Amino acid sequence: MSFLWSLIVGGIIGWLAGLIMGRDIPGGIIGNIIAGFVGAWLGGLLLGSWGPVMGGFALLPALIGAIVLVFIVSLIMRSMGKKRT
Numbered sequence: 001m002s003f004l005w006s007l008i009v010g011g012i013i014g015w016l017a018g019l020i021m022g023r024d025i026p027g028g029i030i031g032n033i034i035a036g037f038v039g040a041w042l043g044g045l046l047l048g049s050w051g052p053v054m055g056g057f058a059l060l061p062a063l064i065g066a067i068v069l070v071f072i073v074s075l076i077m078r079s080m081g082k083k084r085t
Helices: 002-021 028-047 059-084
Strands: none
Touching: 002 028, 002 059, 028 059
């Protein structure tokens, strides 16, 4: 049950990061979950573990890390799109 809760919280974190940045995360729900997990890892590395914790994620660093991840992914996707045209 803990793993399922982590997937839900990770998906919500990724979804919120996409909303805040105004960009769609490729992969839909799976992309949101991946962005949430990777964002939580990135945020934990950059900012440590502080703030409220839910589903095993420190929410504020995870959200900030996911926002950074969405920004980086959008830059990469944009540069790949320019090369194709």
